[in-house]
Amino acid sequence: MDKSVTFIGAGNMARALINGLLQQGVEANRLSVICRTPQKHSDLRGRGIEIHPPGSPPQGELVVLATKPQQAGEALARLRGTLDGKVLISVAAGLTTRWLAQMSECQSVIRAMPNTPASIRLGMTGLFANESTRQRFGYDAEWLFGSVGEWHWLDNESLMDAVTAVAGSGPAYVFLLAEAMTKAASTLGFDQDTAQQMVTQTIFGAAHLLKHSTQSAQTLRQQVTSPGGTTEAAITVLQDGRFEALLKSALMAAEKRGKVLSEQAESQQGAAAS
Ligand SMILES: NC(=O)c1ccc[n+]([C@@H]2O[C@H](COP(=O)([O-])OP(=O)(O)OC[C@H]3O[C@@H](n4cnc5c(N)ncnc54)[C@H](OP(=O)(O)O)[C@@H]3O)[C@@H](O)[C@H]2O)c1
Structure with missing residues:
Protein backbone atom coordinates (compact mmCIF):
# COMPACT_ATOMS: atom_id res chain seq x y z
CA MET A 1 0.00 0.00 0.00
CA ASP A 2 1.71 3.20 -1.09
CA LYS A 3 -1.10 5.74 -0.77
CA SER A 4 -0.57 9.26 0.51
CA VAL A 5 -2.84 10.83 3.10
CA THR A 6 -3.67 14.51 3.65
CA PHE A 7 -5.15 15.48 7.00
CA ILE A 8 -7.37 18.56 7.20
CA GLY A 9 -6.60 19.69 10.73
CA ALA A 10 -3.68 18.90 13.03
CA GLY A 11 -5.49 18.60 16.37
CA ASN A 12 -5.86 15.71 18.80
CA MET A 13 -7.47 13.24 16.41
CA ALA A 14 -5.31 14.02 13.38
CA ARG A 15 -2.22 13.66 15.57
CA ALA A 16 -3.46 10.39 17.07
CA LEU A 17 -3.83 8.98 13.54
CA ILE A 18 -0.53 10.45 12.35
CA ASN A 19 1.34 9.00 15.36
CA GLY A 20 -0.23 5.60 14.78
CA LEU A 21 0.62 5.62 11.07
CA LEU A 22 4.23 6.64 11.74
CA GLN A 23 4.56 3.89 14.37
CA GLN A 24 3.17 1.45 11.81
CA GLY A 25 6.09 2.39 9.53
CA VAL A 26 4.26 4.64 7.07
CA GLU A 27 6.84 7.08 5.66
CA ALA A 28 6.40 10.67 6.82
CA ASN A 29 6.66 11.96 3.24
CA ARG A 30 3.39 10.16 2.46
CA LEU A 31 1.57 12.25 5.08
CA SER A 32 0.68 15.92 4.84
CA VAL A 33 -1.48 18.35 6.77
CA ILE A 34 -3.63 21.34 5.88
CA CYS A 35 -4.48 23.49 8.91
CA ARG A 36 -5.35 27.07 9.82
CA THR A 37 -2.13 27.94 11.64
CA PRO A 38 0.77 25.94 10.16
CA GLN A 39 3.30 27.70 12.45
CA LYS A 40 1.54 26.17 15.47
CA HIS A 41 2.29 22.71 14.15
CA SER A 42 5.92 23.07 13.12
CA ASP A 43 6.81 20.01 15.22
CA LEU A 44 5.10 17.92 12.52
CA ARG A 45 7.31 19.51 9.87
CA GLY A 46 10.27 18.51 12.05
CA ARG A 47 9.05 14.93 11.73
CA GLY A 48 9.08 15.15 7.93
CA ILE A 49 5.38 15.93 7.38
CA GLU A 50 4.47 18.77 5.00
CA ILE A 51 2.11 21.42 6.39
CA HIS A 52 0.04 23.75 4.21
CA PRO A 53 -2.53 26.51 4.83
CA PRO A 54 -6.25 26.18 3.96
CA GLY A 55 -6.89 26.48 0.24
CA SER A 56 -3.90 24.31 -0.67
CA PRO A 57 -4.77 21.28 -2.84
CA PRO A 58 -4.62 18.03 -0.87
CA THR A 82 -9.78 19.61 -5.46
CA LEU A 83 -11.22 16.20 -4.60
CA ASP A 84 -11.75 14.57 -8.02
CA GLY A 85 -10.71 10.92 -7.89
CA LYS A 86 -10.07 11.17 -4.15
CA VAL A 87 -11.96 9.86 -1.15
CA LEU A 88 -12.97 12.19 1.68
CA ILE A 89 -12.77 10.35 5.01
CA SER A 90 -14.42 12.37 7.78
CA VAL A 91 -13.75 11.67 11.45
CA ALA A 92 -15.94 14.62 12.52
CA ALA A 93 -18.63 13.52 14.97
CA GLY A 94 -22.18 13.77 13.71
CA LEU A 95 -21.67 15.02 10.16
CA THR A 96 -23.53 12.76 7.73
CA THR A 97 -22.12 11.40 4.47
CA ARG A 98 -24.93 13.17 2.59
CA TRP A 99 -24.02 16.56 4.08
CA LEU A 100 -20.28 15.98 3.69
CA ALA A 101 -20.74 15.07 0.01
CA GLN A 102 -22.92 18.12 -0.56
CA MET A 103 -20.50 20.54 1.15
CA SER A 104 -17.34 19.14 -0.41
CA GLU A 105 -18.80 18.22 -3.82
CA CYS A 106 -16.81 15.00 -3.45
CA GLN A 107 -18.35 11.86 -4.99
CA SER A 108 -16.78 9.45 -2.53
CA VAL A 109 -17.22 10.03 1.19
CA ILE A 110 -16.49 7.70 4.08
CA ARG A 111 -17.53 8.50 7.62
CA ALA A 112 -15.24 7.21 10.36
CA MET A 113 -15.39 7.40 14.15
CA PRO A 114 -12.00 6.49 15.63
CA ASN A 115 -10.79 7.05 19.18
CA THR A 116 -7.57 8.40 20.67
CA PRO A 117 -5.94 5.02 21.50
CA ALA A 118 -5.28 5.08 17.74
CA SER A 119 -2.17 7.08 18.73
CA ILE A 120 -0.67 3.86 20.11
CA ARG A 121 -2.25 1.68 17.42
CA LEU A 122 -4.96 0.39 19.75
CA GLY A 123 -7.82 2.41 18.31
CA MET A 124 -11.38 1.30 17.55
CA THR A 125 -13.01 2.85 14.49
CA GLY A 126 -16.56 2.56 13.20
CA LEU A 127 -16.85 3.07 9.41
CA PHE A 128 -19.72 3.85 7.08
CA ALA A 129 -19.95 4.51 3.34
CA ASN A 130 -22.45 3.85 0.59
CA GLU A 131 -21.99 0.64 -1.37
CA SER A 132 -20.13 2.10 -4.38
CA THR A 133 -17.68 4.12 -2.24
CA ARG A 134 -17.09 1.13 -0.01
CA GLN A 135 -16.31 -1.00 -3.06
CA ARG A 136 -13.91 1.57 -4.50
CA PHE A 137 -12.23 2.93 -1.36
CA GLY A 138 -13.18 0.53 1.46
CA TYR A 139 -9.81 -1.17 1.32
CA ASP A 140 -8.05 2.22 1.74
CA ALA A 141 -10.11 3.01 4.86
CA GLU A 142 -9.37 -0.45 6.25
CA TRP A 143 -5.66 0.13 5.62
CA LEU A 144 -5.73 3.57 7.28
CA PHE A 145 -7.68 2.58 10.39
CA GLY A 146 -6.24 -0.95 10.48
CA SER A 147 -2.82 0.73 10.78
CA VAL A 148 -3.93 2.32 14.03
CA GLY A 149 -6.14 -0.40 15.53
CA GLU A 150 -9.32 -2.26 14.66
CA TRP A 151 -12.25 -1.19 12.46
CA HIS A 152 -15.85 -2.26 11.94
CA TRP A 153 -18.12 -1.38 8.99
CA LEU A 154 -21.65 -0.30 9.86
CA ASP A 155 -24.53 -1.18 7.52
CA ASN A 156 -26.61 1.68 8.85
CA GLU A 157 -25.26 5.23 9.18
CA SER A 158 -27.65 6.03 12.03
CA LEU A 159 -25.53 3.73 14.25
CA MET A 160 -22.61 6.16 13.96
CA ASP A 161 -23.85 8.18 16.96
CA ALA A 162 -23.84 4.94 18.96
CA VAL A 163 -20.21 4.29 17.90
CA THR A 164 -19.37 7.80 19.09
CA ALA A 165 -21.08 7.14 22.45
CA VAL A 166 -19.37 3.78 22.97
CA ALA A 167 -15.93 3.92 21.33
CA GLY A 168 -15.28 7.58 20.43
CA SER A 169 -16.04 8.86 23.93
CA GLY A 170 -15.28 5.51 25.60
CA PRO A 171 -11.66 6.21 26.56
CA ALA A 172 -12.88 9.16 28.67
CA TYR A 173 -15.12 6.84 30.72
CA VAL A 174 -12.14 4.56 31.41
CA PHE A 175 -9.98 7.55 32.35
CA LEU A 176 -12.73 8.74 34.70
CA LEU A 177 -12.81 5.27 36.27
CA ALA A 178 -9.01 5.46 36.67
CA GLU A 179 -9.25 8.93 38.26
CA ALA A 180 -11.97 7.81 40.68
CA MET A 181 -10.19 4.54 41.59
CA THR A 182 -6.92 6.42 42.16
CA LYS A 183 -8.60 8.93 44.48
CA ALA A 184 -10.33 6.09 46.35
CA ALA A 185 -7.04 4.13 46.61
CA SER A 186 -5.38 7.22 48.13
CA THR A 187 -8.02 7.34 50.85
CA LEU A 188 -7.10 3.73 51.70
CA GLY A 189 -3.58 4.87 52.56
CA PHE A 190 -1.49 4.76 49.36
CA ASP A 191 0.54 7.75 48.23
CA GLN A 192 -0.52 9.22 44.85
CA ASP A 193 2.19 7.47 42.77
CA THR A 194 1.52 4.06 44.27
CA ALA A 195 -2.25 4.49 43.91
CA GLN A 196 -1.78 5.45 40.26
CA GLN A 197 0.54 2.52 39.54
CA MET A 198 -1.87 0.04 41.13
CA VAL A 199 -4.89 1.39 39.27
CA THR A 200 -3.20 1.80 35.87
CA GLN A 201 -1.70 -1.69 35.85
CA THR A 202 -4.96 -3.20 37.10
CA ILE A 203 -7.00 -1.58 34.30
CA PHE A 204 -4.30 -2.48 31.74
CA GLY A 205 -4.13 -6.10 32.93
CA ALA A 206 -7.90 -6.50 33.09
CA ALA A 207 -8.31 -5.03 29.57
CA HIS A 208 -5.63 -7.40 28.23
CA LEU A 209 -7.24 -10.37 29.94
CA LEU A 210 -10.66 -9.44 28.53
CA LYS A 211 -9.19 -8.98 25.04
CA HIS A 212 -7.21 -12.21 24.98
CA SER A 213 -9.50 -14.49 26.99
CA THR A 214 -12.12 -16.69 25.32
CA GLN A 215 -14.39 -15.95 28.25
CA SER A 216 -16.92 -13.13 28.52
CA ALA A 217 -16.55 -10.08 30.77
CA GLN A 218 -19.33 -11.53 32.93
CA THR A 219 -17.49 -14.85 33.42
CA LEU A 220 -14.18 -13.11 34.15
CA ARG A 221 -15.95 -10.90 36.70
CA GLN A 222 -17.60 -13.91 38.33
CA GLN A 223 -14.18 -15.63 38.61
CA VAL A 224 -12.94 -12.73 40.78
CA THR A 225 -16.13 -12.58 42.84
CA SER A 226 -16.32 -15.28 45.52
CA PRO A 227 -19.58 -15.38 47.46
CA GLY A 228 -19.15 -13.41 50.67
CA GLY A 229 -15.73 -12.15 49.57
CA THR A 230 -14.14 -8.73 49.19
CA THR A 231 -15.00 -8.21 45.49
CA GLU A 232 -18.62 -9.08 46.14
CA ALA A 233 -18.70 -6.46 48.89
CA ALA A 234 -17.47 -3.82 46.42
CA ILE A 235 -19.72 -4.92 43.58
CA THR A 236 -22.77 -4.85 45.83
CA VAL A 237 -22.02 -1.20 46.57
CA LEU A 238 -21.65 -0.45 42.83
CA GLN A 239 -24.89 -2.26 42.01
CA ASP A 240 -26.75 -0.55 44.85
CA GLY A 241 -25.54 2.72 43.27
CA ARG A 242 -27.14 1.56 39.97
CA PHE A 243 -23.78 1.30 38.19
CA GLU A 244 -25.17 -0.44 35.08
CA ALA A 245 -28.19 1.84 34.79
CA LEU A 246 -25.91 4.86 35.22
CA LEU A 247 -23.61 3.72 32.41
CA LYS A 248 -26.59 3.02 30.16
CA SER A 249 -27.92 6.54 30.81
CA ALA A 250 -24.45 8.00 30.16
CA LEU A 251 -24.12 6.27 26.78
CA MET A 252 -27.66 7.24 25.82
CA ALA A 253 -26.90 10.87 26.74
CA ALA A 254 -23.77 10.80 24.56
CA GLU A 255 -25.69 9.30 21.64
CA LYS A 256 -28.50 11.86 22.00
CA ARG A 257 -26.03 14.74 22.23
CA GLY A 258 -24.32 13.46 19.08
CA LYS A 259 -27.61 13.65 17.19
CA VAL A 260 -28.31 17.20 18.44
CA LEU A 261 -24.78 18.41 17.61
CA SER A 262 -25.07 16.82 14.21
CA GLU A 263 -28.34 18.62 13.43
CA GLN A 264 -26.96 21.94 14.74
CA ALA A 265 -23.65 21.67 12.87
CA GLU A 266 -25.28 20.74 9.59
CA SER A 267 -28.05 23.33 9.69
CA GLN A 268 -25.82 26.22 10.84
CA GLN A 269 -23.03 25.50 8.41
CA GLY A 270 -25.40 24.63 5.57
CA ALA A 271 -27.06 28.03 6.03
CA ALA A 272 -23.71 29.83 6.28
CA ALA A 273 -22.38 28.20 3.14
CA SER A 274 -25.50 28.75 0.99
N1 LIG B 1 -10.64 13.85 20.24
C1 LIG B 1 -11.25 12.67 20.16
O1 LIG B 1 -11.15 11.81 21.02
C2 LIG B 1 -12.06 12.35 18.93
C3 LIG B 1 -12.53 11.03 18.75
C4 LIG B 1 -13.23 10.73 17.57
C5 LIG B 1 -13.49 11.73 16.64
N2 LIG B 1 -13.06 12.99 16.88
C6 LIG B 1 -13.39 14.02 15.89
O2 LIG B 1 -12.17 14.54 15.42
C7 LIG B 1 -12.39 15.89 15.01
C8 LIG B 1 -11.25 16.74 15.51
O3 LIG B 1 -11.26 16.73 16.93
P1 LIG B 1 -9.98 17.22 17.71
O4 LIG B 1 -10.21 16.88 19.14
O5 LIG B 1 -8.77 16.70 17.01
O6 LIG B 1 -10.10 18.81 17.45
P2 LIG B 1 -8.94 19.91 17.58
O7 LIG B 1 -7.85 19.40 18.44
O8 LIG B 1 -9.62 21.19 17.93
O9 LIG B 1 -8.37 20.04 16.10
C9 LIG B 1 -9.07 20.70 15.07
C10 LIG B 1 -8.07 21.03 13.99
O10 LIG B 1 -8.80 21.55 12.88
C11 LIG B 1 -8.03 22.58 12.30
N3 LIG B 1 -8.90 23.47 11.50
C12 LIG B 1 -9.93 24.23 11.93
N4 LIG B 1 -10.50 24.88 10.88
C13 LIG B 1 -9.80 24.52 9.78
C14 LIG B 1 -9.89 24.84 8.40
N5 LIG B 1 -10.81 25.69 7.93
N6 LIG B 1 -9.01 24.27 7.54
C15 LIG B 1 -8.05 23.41 7.99
N7 LIG B 1 -7.92 23.07 9.29
C16 LIG B 1 -8.78 23.61 10.18
C17 LIG B 1 -7.38 23.28 13.46
O11 LIG B 1 -6.24 23.96 12.96
P3 LIG B 1 -5.28 24.87 13.89
O12 LIG B 1 -4.68 23.92 14.88
O13 LIG B 1 -4.32 25.38 12.94
O14 LIG B 1 -6.17 25.86 14.55
C18 LIG B 1 -7.03 22.08 14.36
O15 LIG B 1 -5.75 21.60 14.06
C19 LIG B 1 -13.73 16.33 15.58
O16 LIG B 1 -14.65 16.49 14.52
C20 LIG B 1 -14.16 15.21 16.48
O17 LIG B 1 -15.54 14.98 16.39
C21 LIG B 1 -12.33 13.32 17.99
Whole structure:
Protein backbone atom coordinates (compact mmCIF):
# COMPACT_ATOMS: atom_id res chain seq x y z
CA MET A 1 0.00 0.00 0.00
CA ASP A 2 1.71 3.20 -1.09
CA LYS A 3 -1.10 5.74 -0.77
CA SER A 4 -0.57 9.26 0.51
CA VAL A 5 -2.84 10.83 3.10
CA THR A 6 -3.67 14.51 3.65
CA PHE A 7 -5.15 15.48 7.00
CA ILE A 8 -7.37 18.56 7.20
CA GLY A 9 -6.60 19.69 10.73
CA ALA A 10 -3.68 18.90 13.03
CA GLY A 11 -5.49 18.60 16.37
CA ASN A 12 -5.86 15.71 18.80
CA MET A 13 -7.47 13.24 16.41
CA ALA A 14 -5.31 14.02 13.38
CA ARG A 15 -2.22 13.66 15.57
CA ALA A 16 -3.46 10.39 17.07
CA LEU A 17 -3.83 8.98 13.54
CA ILE A 18 -0.53 10.45 12.35
CA ASN A 19 1.34 9.00 15.36
CA GLY A 20 -0.23 5.60 14.78
CA LEU A 21 0.62 5.62 11.07
CA LEU A 22 4.23 6.64 11.74
CA GLN A 23 4.56 3.89 14.37
CA GLN A 24 3.17 1.45 11.81
CA GLY A 25 6.09 2.39 9.53
CA VAL A 26 4.26 4.64 7.07
CA GLU A 27 6.84 7.08 5.66
CA ALA A 28 6.40 10.67 6.82
CA ASN A 29 6.66 11.96 3.24
CA ARG A 30 3.39 10.16 2.46
CA LEU A 31 1.57 12.25 5.08
CA SER A 32 0.68 15.92 4.84
CA VAL A 33 -1.48 18.35 6.77
CA ILE A 34 -3.63 21.34 5.88
CA CYS A 35 -4.48 23.49 8.91
CA ARG A 36 -5.35 27.07 9.82
CA THR A 37 -2.13 27.94 11.64
CA PRO A 38 0.77 25.94 10.16
CA GLN A 39 3.30 27.70 12.45
CA LYS A 40 1.54 26.17 15.47
CA HIS A 41 2.29 22.71 14.15
CA SER A 42 5.92 23.07 13.12
CA ASP A 43 6.81 20.01 15.22
CA LEU A 44 5.10 17.92 12.52
CA ARG A 45 7.31 19.51 9.87
CA GLY A 46 10.27 18.51 12.05
CA ARG A 47 9.05 14.93 11.73
CA GLY A 48 9.08 15.15 7.93
CA ILE A 49 5.38 15.93 7.38
CA GLU A 50 4.47 18.77 5.00
CA ILE A 51 2.11 21.42 6.39
CA HIS A 52 0.04 23.75 4.21
CA PRO A 53 -2.53 26.51 4.83
CA PRO A 54 -6.25 26.18 3.96
CA GLY A 55 -6.89 26.48 0.24
CA SER A 56 -3.90 24.31 -0.67
CA PRO A 57 -4.77 21.28 -2.84
CA PRO A 58 -4.62 18.03 -0.87
CA GLN A 59 -1.99 15.50 -1.90
CA GLY A 60 -2.69 11.83 -2.50
CA GLU A 61 -5.95 9.93 -2.82
CA LEU A 62 -6.98 9.89 0.85
CA VAL A 63 -8.16 13.14 2.44
CA VAL A 64 -9.02 12.92 6.14
CA LEU A 65 -11.27 15.67 7.51
CA ALA A 66 -10.20 16.10 11.17
CA THR A 67 -11.54 19.53 12.10
CA LYS A 68 -14.17 20.12 14.79
CA PRO A 69 -17.67 19.51 13.33
CA GLN A 70 -18.46 23.23 13.54
CA GLN A 71 -15.28 24.04 11.54
CA ALA A 72 -15.99 21.49 8.82
CA GLY A 73 -18.23 23.61 6.57
CA GLU A 74 -15.53 26.22 6.05
CA ALA A 75 -12.80 23.62 5.60
CA LEU A 76 -14.87 21.67 3.04
CA ALA A 77 -15.81 24.80 1.11
CA ARG A 78 -12.09 25.42 0.57
CA LEU A 79 -11.60 21.86 -0.69
CA ARG A 80 -14.27 22.09 -3.40
CA GLY A 81 -12.91 21.30 -6.83
CA THR A 82 -9.78 19.61 -5.46
CA LEU A 83 -11.22 16.20 -4.60
CA ASP A 84 -11.75 14.57 -8.02
CA GLY A 85 -10.71 10.92 -7.89
CA LYS A 86 -10.07 11.17 -4.15
CA VAL A 87 -11.96 9.86 -1.15
CA LEU A 88 -12.97 12.19 1.68
CA ILE A 89 -12.77 10.35 5.01
CA SER A 90 -14.42 12.37 7.78
CA VAL A 91 -13.75 11.67 11.45
CA ALA A 92 -15.94 14.62 12.52
CA ALA A 93 -18.63 13.52 14.97
CA GLY A 94 -22.18 13.77 13.71
CA LEU A 95 -21.67 15.02 10.16
CA THR A 96 -23.53 12.76 7.73
CA THR A 97 -22.12 11.40 4.47
CA ARG A 98 -24.93 13.17 2.59
CA TRP A 99 -24.02 16.56 4.08
CA LEU A 100 -20.28 15.98 3.69
CA ALA A 101 -20.74 15.07 0.01
CA GLN A 102 -22.92 18.12 -0.56
CA MET A 103 -20.50 20.54 1.15
CA SER A 104 -17.34 19.14 -0.41
CA GLU A 105 -18.80 18.22 -3.82
CA CYS A 106 -16.81 15.00 -3.45
CA GLN A 107 -18.35 11.86 -4.99
CA SER A 108 -16.78 9.45 -2.53
CA VAL A 109 -17.22 10.03 1.19
CA ILE A 110 -16.49 7.70 4.08
CA ARG A 111 -17.53 8.50 7.62
CA ALA A 112 -15.24 7.21 10.36
CA MET A 113 -15.39 7.40 14.15
CA PRO A 114 -12.00 6.49 15.63
CA ASN A 115 -10.79 7.05 19.18
CA THR A 116 -7.57 8.40 20.67
CA PRO A 117 -5.94 5.02 21.50
CA ALA A 118 -5.28 5.08 17.74
CA SER A 119 -2.17 7.08 18.73
CA ILE A 120 -0.67 3.86 20.11
CA ARG A 121 -2.25 1.68 17.42
CA LEU A 122 -4.96 0.39 19.75
CA GLY A 123 -7.82 2.41 18.31
CA MET A 124 -11.38 1.30 17.55
CA THR A 125 -13.01 2.85 14.49
CA GLY A 126 -16.56 2.56 13.20
CA LEU A 127 -16.85 3.07 9.41
CA PHE A 128 -19.72 3.85 7.08
CA ALA A 129 -19.95 4.51 3.34
CA ASN A 130 -22.45 3.85 0.59
CA GLU A 131 -21.99 0.64 -1.37
CA SER A 132 -20.13 2.10 -4.38
CA THR A 133 -17.68 4.12 -2.24
CA ARG A 134 -17.09 1.13 -0.01
CA GLN A 135 -16.31 -1.00 -3.06
CA ARG A 136 -13.91 1.57 -4.50
CA PHE A 137 -12.23 2.93 -1.36
CA GLY A 138 -13.18 0.53 1.46
CA TYR A 139 -9.81 -1.17 1.32
CA ASP A 140 -8.05 2.22 1.74
CA ALA A 141 -10.11 3.01 4.86
CA GLU A 142 -9.37 -0.45 6.25
CA TRP A 143 -5.66 0.13 5.62
CA LEU A 144 -5.73 3.57 7.28
CA PHE A 145 -7.68 2.58 10.39
CA GLY A 146 -6.24 -0.95 10.48
CA SER A 147 -2.82 0.73 10.78
CA VAL A 148 -3.93 2.32 14.03
CA GLY A 149 -6.14 -0.40 15.53
CA GLU A 150 -9.32 -2.26 14.66
CA TRP A 151 -12.25 -1.19 12.46
CA HIS A 152 -15.85 -2.26 11.94
CA TRP A 153 -18.12 -1.38 8.99
CA LEU A 154 -21.65 -0.30 9.86
CA ASP A 155 -24.53 -1.18 7.52
CA ASN A 156 -26.61 1.68 8.85
CA GLU A 157 -25.26 5.23 9.18
CA SER A 158 -27.65 6.03 12.03
CA LEU A 159 -25.53 3.73 14.25
CA MET A 160 -22.61 6.16 13.96
CA ASP A 161 -23.85 8.18 16.96
CA ALA A 162 -23.84 4.94 18.96
CA VAL A 163 -20.21 4.29 17.90
CA THR A 164 -19.37 7.80 19.09
CA ALA A 165 -21.08 7.14 22.45
CA VAL A 166 -19.37 3.78 22.97
CA ALA A 167 -15.93 3.92 21.33
CA GLY A 168 -15.28 7.58 20.43
CA SER A 169 -16.04 8.86 23.93
CA GLY A 170 -15.28 5.51 25.60
CA PRO A 171 -11.66 6.21 26.56
CA ALA A 172 -12.88 9.16 28.67
CA TYR A 173 -15.12 6.84 30.72
CA VAL A 174 -12.14 4.56 31.41
CA PHE A 175 -9.98 7.55 32.35
CA LEU A 176 -12.73 8.74 34.70
CA LEU A 177 -12.81 5.27 36.27
CA ALA A 178 -9.01 5.46 36.67
CA GLU A 179 -9.25 8.93 38.26
CA ALA A 180 -11.97 7.81 40.68
CA MET A 181 -10.19 4.54 41.59
CA THR A 182 -6.92 6.42 42.16
CA LYS A 183 -8.60 8.93 44.48
CA ALA A 184 -10.33 6.09 46.35
CA ALA A 185 -7.04 4.13 46.61
CA SER A 186 -5.38 7.22 48.13
CA THR A 187 -8.02 7.34 50.85
CA LEU A 188 -7.10 3.73 51.70
CA GLY A 189 -3.58 4.87 52.56
CA PHE A 190 -1.49 4.76 49.36
CA ASP A 191 0.54 7.75 48.23
CA GLN A 192 -0.52 9.22 44.85
CA ASP A 193 2.19 7.47 42.77
CA THR A 194 1.52 4.06 44.27
CA ALA A 195 -2.25 4.49 43.91
CA GLN A 196 -1.78 5.45 40.26
CA GLN A 197 0.54 2.52 39.54
CA MET A 198 -1.87 0.04 41.13
CA VAL A 199 -4.89 1.39 39.27
CA THR A 200 -3.20 1.80 35.87
CA GLN A 201 -1.70 -1.69 35.85
CA THR A 202 -4.96 -3.20 37.10
CA ILE A 203 -7.00 -1.58 34.30
CA PHE A 204 -4.30 -2.48 31.74
CA GLY A 205 -4.13 -6.10 32.93
CA ALA A 206 -7.90 -6.50 33.09
CA ALA A 207 -8.31 -5.03 29.57
CA HIS A 208 -5.63 -7.40 28.23
CA LEU A 209 -7.24 -10.37 29.94
CA LEU A 210 -10.66 -9.44 28.53
CA LYS A 211 -9.19 -8.98 25.04
CA HIS A 212 -7.21 -12.21 24.98
CA SER A 213 -9.50 -14.49 26.99
CA THR A 214 -12.12 -16.69 25.32
CA GLN A 215 -14.39 -15.95 28.25
CA SER A 216 -16.92 -13.13 28.52
CA ALA A 217 -16.55 -10.08 30.77
CA GLN A 218 -19.33 -11.53 32.93
CA THR A 219 -17.49 -14.85 33.42
CA LEU A 220 -14.18 -13.11 34.15
CA ARG A 221 -15.95 -10.90 36.70
CA GLN A 222 -17.60 -13.91 38.33
CA GLN A 223 -14.18 -15.63 38.61
CA VAL A 224 -12.94 -12.73 40.78
CA THR A 225 -16.13 -12.58 42.84
CA SER A 226 -16.32 -15.28 45.52
CA PRO A 227 -19.58 -15.38 47.46
CA GLY A 228 -19.15 -13.41 50.67
CA GLY A 229 -15.73 -12.15 49.57
CA THR A 230 -14.14 -8.73 49.19
CA THR A 231 -15.00 -8.21 45.49
CA GLU A 232 -18.62 -9.08 46.14
CA ALA A 233 -18.70 -6.46 48.89
CA ALA A 234 -17.47 -3.82 46.42
CA ILE A 235 -19.72 -4.92 43.58
CA THR A 236 -22.77 -4.85 45.83
CA VAL A 237 -22.02 -1.20 46.57
CA LEU A 238 -21.65 -0.45 42.83
CA GLN A 239 -24.89 -2.26 42.01
CA ASP A 240 -26.75 -0.55 44.85
CA GLY A 241 -25.54 2.72 43.27
CA ARG A 242 -27.14 1.56 39.97
CA PHE A 243 -23.78 1.30 38.19
CA GLU A 244 -25.17 -0.44 35.08
CA ALA A 245 -28.19 1.84 34.79
CA LEU A 246 -25.91 4.86 35.22
CA LEU A 247 -23.61 3.72 32.41
CA LYS A 248 -26.59 3.02 30.16
CA SER A 249 -27.92 6.54 30.81
CA ALA A 250 -24.45 8.00 30.16
CA LEU A 251 -24.12 6.27 26.78
CA MET A 252 -27.66 7.24 25.82
CA ALA A 253 -26.90 10.87 26.74
CA ALA A 254 -23.77 10.80 24.56
CA GLU A 255 -25.69 9.30 21.64
CA LYS A 256 -28.50 11.86 22.00
CA ARG A 257 -26.03 14.74 22.23
CA GLY A 258 -24.32 13.46 19.08
CA LYS A 259 -27.61 13.65 17.19
CA VAL A 260 -28.31 17.20 18.44
CA LEU A 261 -24.78 18.41 17.61
CA SER A 262 -25.07 16.82 14.21
CA GLU A 263 -28.34 18.62 13.43
CA GLN A 264 -26.96 21.94 14.74
CA ALA A 265 -23.65 21.67 12.87
CA GLU A 266 -25.28 20.74 9.59
CA SER A 267 -28.05 23.33 9.69
CA GLN A 268 -25.82 26.22 10.84
CA GLN A 269 -23.03 25.50 8.41
CA GLY A 270 -25.40 24.63 5.57
CA ALA A 271 -27.06 28.03 6.03
CA ALA A 272 -23.71 29.83 6.28
CA ALA A 273 -22.38 28.20 3.14
CA SER A 274 -25.50 28.75 0.99
N1 LIG B 1 -10.64 13.85 20.24
C1 LIG B 1 -11.25 12.67 20.16
O1 LIG B 1 -11.15 11.81 21.02
C2 LIG B 1 -12.06 12.35 18.93
C3 LIG B 1 -12.53 11.03 18.75
C4 LIG B 1 -13.23 10.73 17.57
C5 LIG B 1 -13.49 11.73 16.64
N2 LIG B 1 -13.06 12.99 16.88
C6 LIG B 1 -13.39 14.02 15.89
O2 LIG B 1 -12.17 14.54 15.42
C7 LIG B 1 -12.39 15.89 15.01
C8 LIG B 1 -11.25 16.74 15.51
O3 LIG B 1 -11.26 16.73 16.93
P1 LIG B 1 -9.98 17.22 17.71
O4 LIG B 1 -10.21 16.88 19.14
O5 LIG B 1 -8.77 16.70 17.01
O6 LIG B 1 -10.10 18.81 17.45
P2 LIG B 1 -8.94 19.91 17.58
O7 LIG B 1 -7.85 19.40 18.44
O8 LIG B 1 -9.62 21.19 17.93
O9 LIG B 1 -8.37 20.04 16.10
C9 LIG B 1 -9.07 20.70 15.07
C10 LIG B 1 -8.07 21.03 13.99
O10 LIG B 1 -8.80 21.55 12.88
C11 LIG B 1 -8.03 22.58 12.30
N3 LIG B 1 -8.90 23.47 11.50
C12 LIG B 1 -9.93 24.23 11.93
N4 LIG B 1 -10.50 24.88 10.88
C13 LIG B 1 -9.80 24.52 9.78
C14 LIG B 1 -9.89 24.84 8.40
N5 LIG B 1 -10.81 25.69 7.93
N6 LIG B 1 -9.01 24.27 7.54
C15 LIG B 1 -8.05 23.41 7.99
N7 LIG B 1 -7.92 23.07 9.29
C16 LIG B 1 -8.78 23.61 10.18
C17 LIG B 1 -7.38 23.28 13.46
O11 LIG B 1 -6.24 23.96 12.96
P3 LIG B 1 -5.28 24.87 13.89
O12 LIG B 1 -4.68 23.92 14.88
O13 LIG B 1 -4.32 25.38 12.94
O14 LIG B 1 -6.17 25.86 14.55
C18 LIG B 1 -7.03 22.08 14.36
O15 LIG B 1 -5.75 21.60 14.06
C19 LIG B 1 -13.73 16.33 15.58
O16 LIG B 1 -14.65 16.49 14.52
C20 LIG B 1 -14.16 15.21 16.48
O17 LIG B 1 -15.54 14.98 16.39
C21 LIG B 1 -12.33 13.32 17.99
